[in-house]
Structure formats: structure tokens, C-alpha cells
Amino acid sequence: MKVGIVCPYDWSFPGGVRSHIQGLSAALxxxxxxxxxxxxxxxxxxxxxxxxxxxxxxxxxxxxxxCLSPQANRRIRRHLAGSGIDLLHIHEPxxxxxxxxxxxxxxxxxxxxxHASQVRSKAYATAKPFLEMMLEKISARIAVSKAALALIxxxxxxxxxxxxxxxxxxxxxxxxxAQGLAGGRPFVLFVGRPEPRKGLSVAxxxxxxxxxxxxxxxxxxxxxxxxxxxxxxxxxxVSQDALPGIYxxxxxxxxxxxxxxxxxxxxxxxxxxxxxxVCSDLPGYVEAAAGAALHAPVGDATATAAMILSVLTxxxxxARMISRGRKRALQLDWDVLALQIQEVYRAALS
Numbered sequence: 001m002k003v004g005i006v007c008p009y010d011w012s013f014p015g016g017v018r019s020h021i022q023g024l025s026a027a028l029x030x031x032x033x034x035x036x037x038x039x040x041x042x043x044x045x046x047x048x049x050x051x052x053x054x055x056x057x058x059x060x061x062x063x064x065x066x067c068l069s070p071q072a073n074r075r076i077r078r079h080l081a082g083s084g085i086d087l088l089h090i091h092e093p094x095x096x097x098x099x100x101x102x103x104x105x106x107x108x109x110x111x112x113x114x115h116a117s118q119v120r121s122k123a124y125a126t127a128k129p130f131l132e133m134m135l136e137k138i139s140a141r142i143a144v145s146k147a148a149l150a151l152i153x154x155x156x157x158x159x160x161x162x163x164x165x166x167x168x169x170x171x172x173x174x175x176x177x178a179q180g181l182a183g184g185r186p187f188v189l190f191v192g193r194p195e196p197r198k199g200l201s202v203a204x205x206x207x208x209x210x211x212x213x214x215x216x217x218x219x220x221x222x223x224x225x226x227x228x229x230x231x232x233x234x235x236x237x238v239s240q241d242a243l244p245g246i247y248x249x250x251x252x253x254x255x256x257x258x259x260x261x262x263x264x265x266x267x268x269x270x271x272x273x274x275x276x277x278v279c280s281d282l283p284g285y286v287e288a289a290a291g292a293a294l295h296a297p298v299g300d301a302t303a304t305a306a307m308i309l310s311v312l313t314x315x316x317x318x319a320r321m322i323s324r325g326r327k328r329a330l331q332l333d334w335d336v337l338a339l340q341i342q343e344v345y346r347a348a349l350s
Contacts, residue, residue: 001033001034001086001087001345001349002033002034002035002036002083002084002085002086002087003028003033003034003035003036003085003086003087003088003089003345004035004036004037004038004080004083004085004087004088004089004102005021005024005025005035005036005037005038005088005089005091006037006038006039006088006089006090006091006098006099006102007021007037007038007039007091007098007099008039008040008064008066008067008091008092008095008097008098008099008100009039009040009054009064009065009066009095009097010039010040010041010042010054010065010066010067011037011039011040011041011045011048011050012041012042012043012045013042013065014193014237014240016115016165016263016265017091017092017115018039019165019240019265020091020113020115020144020165020166020265021037021039021091022240023166023167023168023334024166024334024337024338024341025037026168026334027166027168027334027335027337027338028338028341028342030335030338031338031339031342033342036048036049036083036085037049038051038076038079038098038102039051039098040052040053040054040065040066040067040072040097040098041053041054042054042065049079049083051067051072051075051076051098051101052067052069052071052072052075052098053067054066054067054097055067063195064095064097066095066096066097067097067098068096068097068098068100068101072098072101073101073104073105076098076101076102076105077105080102080105080106080107085108086108086109086349087108087109087110087111087345087348087349088102088103088106088108088109088110088111089110089111089112089113089341089345090102090103090106090110090111090112090113090138091112091113091115092113092114092115092116093110093112093114093134093138094123094124094127094131094134100134103134103137103138104134106137109139109140109348109349110137110138110139110140110348111138111139111140111141111142111341111344111345111348112138112140112141112142113141113142113143113144113163114141114142114143114144114148114149114151114152114160115144115148115165115262115263116148116151116152116262117145117147117148117150117151117260117261117262117263117283117284118151118259118260120151120154121151121155124151124152124155124156125155128155128156131155131156132156135156135158139347139348139349140161140344140345140347140348141158141159141160141161142160142161142162142163142341142344143160143161143162143163144163144164144165144262144263145162145164145165145262145263145283145284145287145288146162146283146284146287147261147262147263147282147283147284147287148262148263148284149162161340161344163337163340163341163344164263164287164288164332164337165263165265165268165288165332166265166268166332166333166334166336166337166338167265167268167269167272167329167332167333167334168333168334169272169329169330169332169333169334169335171244171272172244172247172248172269172272172273172329173272173273173274173326173329175244175245175247175248175273176245176248177245177248177249178242178245178246178248178249179249181219181233181246181249182217182218182219182233183217185215185216185217186215186216186217186251186312187216187217187218187219187233187249187250187251188203188207188210188216188217188218188219188250188251188252188253188254188308189219189220189221189246189247189250189251189252189253189254189270189275190203190218190219190220190221190222190223190254190255191220191221191222191243191246191247191253191255191266191269191270192221192222192255192257192266193222194222194223194224194227196258197257197258197259197260198222198257198258199255199256199257199258199280199299200220200222200223200227200228202256202258202280202299202300202301202304203218203220203254203256203304204218204228204229204232205301205305206254206256206301206302206304206305206308207254207305207308208229209301209302209305210305210308210309210312211231213309214309214312214313216251216308216312217231217232217233218231218232218233219232219233219235219246219250220232220233220234220235221235221236221237221238221243221246222235222236222237223236224236243269244269244273247269247270247272247273247275248273248274248275250270250273250275251275251312252275252276252277252278252308252311252312253266253267253270253275253276253277253278253279254278254279254304254308255267255270255277255278255279255280255285256279256280256296256298256299256301256304257279257280257282257285257298258280258282258298258299259282259298261282261284261285262284263284263287263288264279264282264284264285264288264289265288267279267285267288267289267293268288268328268329268332270325271289271292271293271324271325271326271328271329272325272326272329274322274325274326275322275325276293276294276311276317276318276321276322276325277289277292277293277294277321277325278293278294278296278304278307278308278311279293279294279295279296280295280296280297280298280299280304281295281296281297281298282298289325289328290328290331291324291328292321292324292325292327292328293321293325294307294310294311294321
């Protein structure tokens with residue numbers, strides 16, 4: 001069987017949905033399925049079918065790079081007609097990009113995965129009559145978290161499979177720790193785009209408070225040098241190959257996001273790498289960690305600092321958190337989750 005997996009966002013930029021699709025695709029291929037990824041892209045991306053270039057649109061505290069044009073529609077229509085794809089797995093099918101175009105052109109069974117989480121969606125409310133017609137083409141629906149399910153089912157009730165985001169456990173647990181970061185000193189790690197919703201300012205303030213009494217550095221993956229104070233080690237965007245080693249070298253992982261997180265795959269990546277996790281108490285983060293992290297109130301740098309300090313000064317607590325984190329990460333391994341998704345595929349095909 002050949003599965004076409006559709007990503008609405010620009011493949012040339014890192015993001016949670018892209019990481020999800022990469023991990024799922026690799027796991028499905030290990031089971032013997034043929035997989036093709038369809039996505040827009042700014043750069044040449046040889047591993048995917050490129051539907052076209054994108055335009056950055058502010059959305060949900062971030063920038064969504066979308067592709068919605070007559071040219072992209074024609075490219076997708078021609079490609080799907082001759083691709084031999086037996087089933088389409090479309091991520092964020094109502095996103096005004098390649099996902100919606102692929103859903104419109106679909107002539108095979110469709111499985112849809114919904115990722116977004118927020119209290120309400122003006123776009124869903126405004127376009128509901130049109131989207132309900134599109135919904136009829138979807139054979140099976142997946143929500144990646146309770147937060148994502150709450151949003152989509154509020155506007156489009158129905159049966160949804162709950163299958164979370166996944167990770168490639170071995171890639172993080174077996175990585176060689178990166179050398180020389182923060183001058184070889186212990187450090188707190190932040191991973192995320194330099195957007196307000198990711199809570200970088202909370203991480204900076206929290207670690208600065210800890211530094212008043214404890215020798216610790218902050219290493220930030222994503223932000224550039226000019227976006228952080230001079231004492232912070234800013235690595236900017238890093239390759240997917242380099243990221244596991246950076247996690248493995250960290251002393252504590254801090255994810256103080258303030259909004260827009262439906263699950264929080266970075267928590268699972270850190271846990272798989274054997275790093276204690278301190279994060280905000282967003283519902284998606286609480287679900288992702290499943291008791292393996294310490295949660296501070298959203299935006300509370302003082303509480304975040306206290307939790308980081310408790311991990312640094314209590315080796316037994318840190319060891320317990322590492323053990324719980326690895327157990328949670330094993331539950332989220334793509335080789336486990338891919339089997340659940342294949343069950344959904346079989347149901348859709350039947």
C-alpha cells in the first residue's frame with residue numbers, strides 16, 4: 001500500500017507538524033508501507049513532492065507559511081492522478097494550504113490529523129458551512145491531544161481517534177552528548193522559535209534568578225545572538241541531526257511556553273534523551289509529560305526558577321524524573337504509535 005502524507009506548512013522551516021510527519025513516515029516505512037510526503041517548500045527538498053512556494057501568515061502567535069494558489073492546486077491534481085497513492089493522510093486538513101487543496105482533489109480514502117489547540121477559532125466558525133462539506137471526504141479523524149480534540153470537536157463533533165505526537169526514541173536516547181556547549185558547564189536548555197508564545201523571556205528570567213545562587217548557564221536552540229542577553233548561549237536554528245546530542249548534554253530542559261501548544265513534542269524529546277523537564281502547566285504539556293515533568297504556572301518565572309533549582313540541588317529528584325521521563329518517552333515511540341495509525345488506515349480503507 002502507498003500512503004501519501006500531506007503537510008500544509010513549508011517543509012523548509014522546522015516545526016512540530018513537520019517533525020511529526022518525518023517520524024511517522026520513517027516508522028511506516030519500517031513496517032513495509034510505501035510513503036510519499038506532499039508539502040510546500042521554499043527550498044529544493046528532494047525527499048518530498050513540492051507543491052509550491054509559501055507566504056508567511058501570522059496565526060496563533062506564530063507565522064504559518066502556507067501555499068494556496070491555482071498553480072499549487074493544478075500541481076497537486078496532476079500529481080495525485082498519477083501517483084498510485086492508495087490513501088491520503090492529511091495533516092490539518094482545514095488549513096488554507098496544500099492540505100485543503102489535497103482534500104479537495106482526493107479520490108482515495110482520507111485520514112485527517114488535527115494538531116491545533118486554542119480556546120476558539122474564528123476561522124472554523126466563519127467557514128463552518130464550507131468545511132462541513134469538506135469533512136464529508138474524510139474517512140477517519142485523529143486528534144493528537146485532548147487540547148486539539150477540544151478545539152476541533154467543538155466545531156465539528158464526531159468520532160476521533162486519540163493518537164499523540166511521537167518521537168524516535170533511539171535517536172535521542174542513544175545520541176552522543178554534544179561537547180563544548182556553555183564552556184562545558186552545566187546548562188538549562190531551551191528549544192523553540194523566538195516567538196513570544198514559546199516563553200523565551202520566561203526562561204531567561206528564570207535562569208537568571210537561579211544563577212544568583214547556583215552556577216548554571218542557559219543554552220537556547222532557535223533564537224539568534226541578538227535575541228537574548230549576552231550571557232546566554234544562542235545557537236540559532238540547528239539541524240535535526242545535531243539536536244539529539246544537544247539534548248543529551250543538557251542538565252535541565254525548560255519549556256515555559258505561554259500558549260498555542262497542543263501537545264509539546266519537545267518535552268518527549270528531552271525525556272527520551274534523559275533530561276529532567278521543567279515546563280509550564282499548559283494542558284497540552286501536562287498531557288505530554290504525563291507526570292514526568294515539573295509544571296510551573298504559565299508565565300511565572302519565579303516558580304520556574306524554583307523548580308529548576310530543585311532539580312539542580314536534589315539528585316534523587318532528578319533521577320526519578322529521568323526514569324519517569326524515559327518510561328513516558330517509550331510510550332510515544334513512533335514504532336508504537338505507527339501501529340495504532342495503521343489500524344486507522346485499515347478502518348478507513350474498509
